[in-house]
Structures are given as C-alpha cells and as structure tokens.
Amino acid sequence: MIIIEILRYLFGYIEFRAFGGFPDRFVNLCTKEGIPLWNIKNAGGRITACTTIKGYLAVRGPARKSGMRCMALRKRGLIFFLKRNKKRVGILAGAAVSVALIFILSQFVWSVSVVGNTTLEDEYILSEFEKYGIKVGARISSVDLKEAAQTAVTENEKLSWAAVNRKGSVLVIEVREITVQPQMYDNSKPTNVVASEDGLILSLDILHGTAEIQPGSAVTAGDLLISGVIRHRDGSESVVHADGHVKALVKKKETFSAEDFSFYKLSYENKRKIIFFFGIKIPLGKSVPETNFSEHKSFLESGEMQLPIGIITQYGAVYSEEKTNPELSFQDKAALLGGAMYAKKLLDYSEIKTSSVTEKTDEFGKHYEFYAECEQEIGRLQEIYVEKTNDIA
Amino acid sequence: MPKRKKQQNKRKNTPVTPFNPETKLEMLGNRELIIDGCKGIVDYGENYIKLNTGTVMTGVCGDGLLIKSFDNEIAVISGEITEISFVS
Structure with missing residues (x-):
C-alpha cells in the first residue's frame, strides 16, 4: 500500500x-x-x-x-x-545534490561491527579484516566479502570460522574463535608432593595421596607434604601420582641498593587530532611519537550504529631513563623500591600479608631491605623412581 | 437409481441461496470491508452504500464511510461499519 x-x-x-x-x-x-x-x-x-x-x-x-x-x-x-518551484533553482539543486550524495555514500562502507568474539578484542579482529579490505570507507563493490572471510580464517590461527554479512552500508563480521586444545595432565608417573620453600602450612587440599603434615606445621624446603605411597589394610603398599594444593605463609627478603634503580622522565610529548570522514583521515597538527602511543576514537552515532564521521585523538610521549635522584627522601626511595619490586615481578606470590622496607648502611654503601610475608603455594611434584620387576613364582 | 433422479436429489439437499457464489466479502474488524464481485454502486449516501453484488444487493451502513478504491469489481469500503444487509 x-x-x-x-x-x-x-x-x-x-x-x-x-x-x-x-x-x-x-x-x-x-x-x-x-x-x-x-x-x-x-x-x-x-x-x-x-x-x-x-x-x-x-x-x-x-x-x-x-x-x-x-x-x-x-x-x-x-x-x-x-512545477511550483521550477524558478527556485536552489531547492532543485539541493534535492539533486542530496540524491547524488545518498547514491554516492551508499556505495561505501559506513560501519563495521564484530559479533561472536569471546576472548579476542574487537580492535584486533577489525585490524585483521582491514588487511583484506574490510574497513570503514571501503567501496562495497570492490570488496569480496566471502573471500575476505575465508582468507581471514586461513591466515589467522585464532579464528575457526568467519563470515562478513552486509546490511546496506553496514558490515557485520561474525566470528567463531578456535578452541584451544587443553594440555593433558600426565598423572601416570608416581610422585610425592614436597615443599619448595620454608614456611608455615596454612591449608592443605589433597587431590590424591596421603597427607604427611597438618595445617599449622612448619616445614622446610624439601619436606614431604603429600606422600604418593598408599598403605593398604592388608599391609601392602602401592604408589600413586600424589597431587594437591598446599598453601603456606612464606617469609621473603630482598635487598636493593638505590643505584640499581632508574626511573623515566618525560622528555617530549605530543597530541594531535585527526578528522575521520568515510575512511579519509585529515590530520590537524604534527605527527606524534610512536613510543607510548595511544589513540582515542570518538565517532558520531545514530542509535546503535556508529557513523564513519568522527575525531581520532592520538597521543605519544618519549621518556628518558634517569638514575635515582640522591636527593630523594627515605620514604620516597622506599616507595620507589617497593614499586620497582612489584614492577619487576620479583614477588610472585598469590597474596602479600605484610611487608616492610628498612634502610641499612654497610661497607658497600646504603641499601634497602624489603621484607614480606606472603601466602604462597609451596607444593612441588617430585617423582618417585620405581623399578618394575617381574615376580616369578 | 436413474441419473436424472440422482441430480434432482442432489439439488434438493444443497441450500438454495440467492447470493452470487462468485461474490466474496471480507471484513477486517468493523473498520474495513472488501467486496470482490461488486458490479456497481446502486445508492450512495453519507452513512450508507448500496452495492450491486449480482443476484442480491449488499447494503453497508456506518459512520465516515469511505470508498478507498473501486476497481476490477473489487470495492474497499472503510469507516465505522455498523450494519451489513442483503436485499434480494
């Protein structure tokens, strides 16, 4: 109708x-x-x-x-x-231009969205498909959507299936990520669980084997925690693959001297804006450094659809490495040390319960000692060597 | 049974209707009436329309009656239809 x-x-x-x-x-x-x-x-x-x-x-x-x-x-x-408006050329010209504009703009991709991804970022998938011409501002007739999807799947190991669907000027990339094969846990070898470090046992969760210690006991490195030898009621013994989680309170101490550390000082930074219009980028300003580069995109939106018109803000900065400033106060140095320790991942514990930093001076100069009490998994598998013999009756 | 008598019996069993079987009426609620097989308009007033639907006349009464279209023997009448009558 x-x-x-x-x-x-x-x-x-x-x-x-x-x-x-x-x-x-x-x-x-x-x-x-x-x-x-x-x-x-x-x-x-x-x-x-x-x-x-x-x-x-x-x-x-x-x-x-x-x-x-x-x-x-x-x-x-x-x-x-x-007929009424034939003398008003402006209206007619405007109408003709708008019709022509709609026709021309409908030939290009206005928006590209991604669906079906669970772990991969939208930006990653968009950048991958951009290699095959699927991008905002691309001419729709020049892109083979089916081939682009197939090539993306064959060349990218993280994708198991992909399809590019077109809804007018909007492209929707539908993907299925590959399911990573889980690592098989080898439980065929008989093992014991022993302590990897000294500590105070907090909790014991046995998956297989016999407990040799109780929570609250103090252990030293190498102590048997879960035994892989099971004694049966008839007096016989069998060896199994013992396994479990043993958490203990472990004391850690690390020594650092102030000269070991360096910090970064901002030497140059630049920010510029780029006008984005249907894939055409018009930069407003000088190029930004590639180090510490970040980009923020802000596009016009119509409902749920993102329009290919917007502003991209780029930011880049150059830092120079400098040694620790000797004029820093003790607290600053301590904080610097603590931060450095975290940054360098020297502490690989699940949870730090308590920590402290002390300043010490000896014949080598001034240094800082970092103490921490951490809740840590200390169980380590140790293979039981079993020699197989054939009993001859 | 002879064939002639059979046909007579068949005629007796079917209900006699003066309405043209080719005419079809379709109503969408009481807001629209589609008449397929309308030969013409017999009477056209403000609140009623009488249509020639073959062997009987179909009368449509209502408020704000509007003939939305009348082409190829198909008439579409819209408005608030209150009554439909058939006059042979």
Whole structure:
C-alpha cells in the first residue's frame, strides 16, 4: 500500500469535488470507463475523491452524464511540486545534490561491527579484516566479502570460522574463535608432593595421596607434604601420582641498593587530532611519537550504529631513563623500591600479608631491605623412581 | 437409481441461496470491508452504500464511510461499519 502511495505521489494526483447530480451513477460510469478513483467520500450529496491527472481530464464525460459538476480541490505530487518551484533553482539543486550524495555514500562502507568474539578484542579482529579490505570507507563493490572471510580464517590461527554479512552500508563480521586444545595432565608417573620453600602450612587440599603434615606445621624446603605411597589394610603398599594444593605463609627478603634503580622522565610529548570522514583521515597538527602511543576514537552515532564521521585523538610521549635522584627522601626511595619490586615481578606470590622496607648502611654503601610475608603455594611434584620387576613364582 | 433422479436429489439437499457464489466479502474488524464481485454502486449516501453484488444487493451502513478504491469489481469500503444487509 505504501508503494502505491509513493507511486501516486511520484506521478501526481488531483483531489476533486463532484456535486449536483447522482454520485452513485458518477462512480459507476468512472469505473466503467477505467478512470481510477480512490478515497471517495460522500458528504451531504457532495463527493470528494482522488484521481490521476489523466483521470481528471477524462472525468468530465461521466460527470456530464450523471449531472454532476467537478471542481479540483488540490493538486498533489512531485510533478506539481517541481512545477511550483521550477524558478527556485536552489531547492532543485539541493534535492539533486542530496540524491547524488545518498547514491554516492551508499556505495561505501559506513560501519563495521564484530559479533561472536569471546576472548579476542574487537580492535584486533577489525585490524585483521582491514588487511583484506574490510574497513570503514571501503567501496562495497570492490570488496569480496566471502573471500575476505575465508582468507581471514586461513591466515589467522585464532579464528575457526568467519563470515562478513552486509546490511546496506553496514558490515557485520561474525566470528567463531578456535578452541584451544587443553594440555593433558600426565598423572601416570608416581610422585610425592614436597615443599619448595620454608614456611608455615596454612591449608592443605589433597587431590590424591596421603597427607604427611597438618595445617599449622612448619616445614622446610624439601619436606614431604603429600606422600604418593598408599598403605593398604592388608599391609601392602602401592604408589600413586600424589597431587594437591598446599598453601603456606612464606617469609621473603630482598635487598636493593638505590643505584640499581632508574626511573623515566618525560622528555617530549605530543597530541594531535585527526578528522575521520568515510575512511579519509585529515590530520590537524604534527605527527606524534610512536613510543607510548595511544589513540582515542570518538565517532558520531545514530542509535546503535556508529557513523564513519568522527575525531581520532592520538597521543605519544618519549621518556628518558634517569638514575635515582640522591636527593630523594627515605620514604620516597622506599616507595620507589617497593614499586620497582612489584614492577619487576620479583614477588610472585598469590597474596602479600605484610611487608616492610628498612634502610641499612654497610661497607658497600646504603641499601634497602624489603621484607614480606606472603601466602604462597609451596607444593612441588617430585617423582618417585620405581623399578618394575617381574615376580616369578 | 436413474441419473436424472440422482441430480434432482442432489439439488434438493444443497441450500438454495440467492447470493452470487462468485461474490466474496471480507471484513477486517468493523473498520474495513472488501467486496470482490461488486458490479456497481446502486445508492450512495453519507452513512450508507448500496452495492450491486449480482443476484442480491449488499447494503453497508456506518459512520465516515469511505470508498478507498473501486476497481476490477473489487470495492474497499472503510469507516465505522455498523450494519451489513442483503436485499434480494
């Protein structure tokens, strides 16, 4: 029905009034002569109806025969609009330009979105597909969506399946990530669980084997925690792959001297904005350093769809390495040391319970000692060497 | 049973209707009526329309009646239809 109304508007139609005779006869005669009438309404003997331009010229015959007089009320449609505004060149030029713009812009990709990814970032998938021409601003006819999806899957080990669907000027990349084969846990060899470090046992979670210690016991490195030897009621013994989680409170001490550390000082930074318009990037300013580079994209949005018009803000900075400033206070140095320790991942513990930093001076100079009490997994598997013998009866 | 008698019996069993079987009426609630097989308009008033539907006349009463289209013997009448009557 909407299509019919659009066509009527495009070709133009006339709303007219007929009065003074027999409306039923008038409608019948019009139908017989093939004059299209619609929206016929009778209001007190006067009928109003709509017909085409050609129909209105032919309607005089039936009107005369039925004793009615016709009068045009309104002329509607594109033809009449253009006729009325033919002297207003600006409107016509604007309409022509907008039609041309819509036509041209519909040839390009407006937005690319990603669905179906669970661990991979949207940016990663977009950058991968960009290699095969799937990007904002690309000409739709120049991109083979099927081939791009197939090539992306064959060349990227992280994807198991991909498809690029087109919805007008919007491309939707649908992906399925590859399922990584889990590592097989080898539990065929008989083992014991021994302590890897000195500590105070906090908890013991045995998966297989016999407990040799209880929570609260102090252990030293190499002590047996979970035994892989199981004693049966009949006195016989068998060896198994002992396993479990043993958490203990472990004391750690690390010594650092101030000269070991260096910090970074900002020497140069730059920020610039880039206007993004349908894949065309117009930079506003000098290029930014590639080190410590970051980018922030801000695009126009229409509902859920991101439009290919926006501003990209780039930031880059250069840092120079400098040694520890000897003028720093003790607290600053301590903080610096602690931070450095964390940064260098010297502490590989699950949880640090307590920590402290002390300053010491000896014949080698000033240094700092870092103490920490950490809750740590100390269980380590140790293989039990078993020699197989064939018992001959 | 002879063939002629069989046909007579068959005619007796089928209900006699003056309505043209080729005419079809379809109503969308009480807001729109589509009549397929409308030969023409017999009477057209402000609140009623009488249509020639073959052997019987179909009368449509209501408020704000509008003939949305009338082409190829298909008439579409919209408005608040309150009554439909058939006159042979």
